[in-house]
Amino acid sequence: MKGISFSLLRIIFALIIGLVIILWPDAAINYLIITIGVLFLIPSLISIINYLANKSKSGNIPFPLEGIGSLMFGLFLIIIPGFFADILTIILGFILILGGLQQITSLVRAKKWRKVSFGFFVIPTLILLAGIAVIANPSGARETTLMVVGVTAIVYAIFELINWIKFKKTNST
Numbered sequence: 260m261k262g263i264s265f266s267l268l269r270i271i272f273a274l275i276i277g278l279v280i281i282l283w284p285d286a287a288i289n290y291l292i293i294t295i296g297v298l299f300l301i302p303s304l305i306s307i308i309n310y311l312a313n314k315s316k317s318g319n320i321p322f323p324l325e326g327i328g329s330l331m332f333g334l335f336l337i338i339i340p341g342f343f344a345d346i347l348t349i350i351l352g353f354i355l356i357l358g359g360l361q362q363i364t365s366l367v368r369a370k371k372w373r374k375v376s377f378g379f380f381v382i383p384t385l386i387l388l389a390g391i392a393v394i395a396n397p398s399g400a401r402e403t404t405l406m407v408v409g410v411t412a413i414v415y416a417i418f419e420l421i422n423w424i425k426f427k428k429t430n431s432t
Contacts, residue, residue: 278409303330310326358383
């Protein structure tokens with residue numbers, strides 16, 4: 260009996276992830292943030308339990324301040340994932356605005372030394388407008404980005420399936 264085909268597993272997982280992201284983009288991002296919150300909880304709980312277990316044995320163990328902070332952040336991520344996703348999206352929107360403004364400013368300064376055509380201003384202006392759109396509607400921007408990721412995962416799965424079928428035939432002959 261042959262072993263498990265890792266290529267086939269990648270196809271299945273990419274297809275499932277792509278479909279989940281496309282069908283339920285809000286739930287997908289919330290569950291991703293909740294998972295990150297759980298990943299913050301695990302080491303924090305270990306450090307707190309270790310502190311409590313060893314506190315009576317040795318009085319010189321420092322209080323696990325990082326563990327408490329990690330626990331609070333993990334709980335915050337688990338309890339209010341949508342809020343964190345919106346905050347992160349807004350921060351990314353501000354970064355886009357700053358990047359667009361910086362590029363426009365650099366082009367305006369460059370006009371002093373050399374001629375800069377209108378075409379050079381198109382992309383920075385689009386970046387600036389994208390940042391404004393993200394801040395105006397963080398949930399919509401997040402869903403659009405997730406849709407692109409979901410479609411990309413499905414396209415990856417389809418091409419991986421085509422390659423798997425093609426190379427499986429080549430390998431068996």
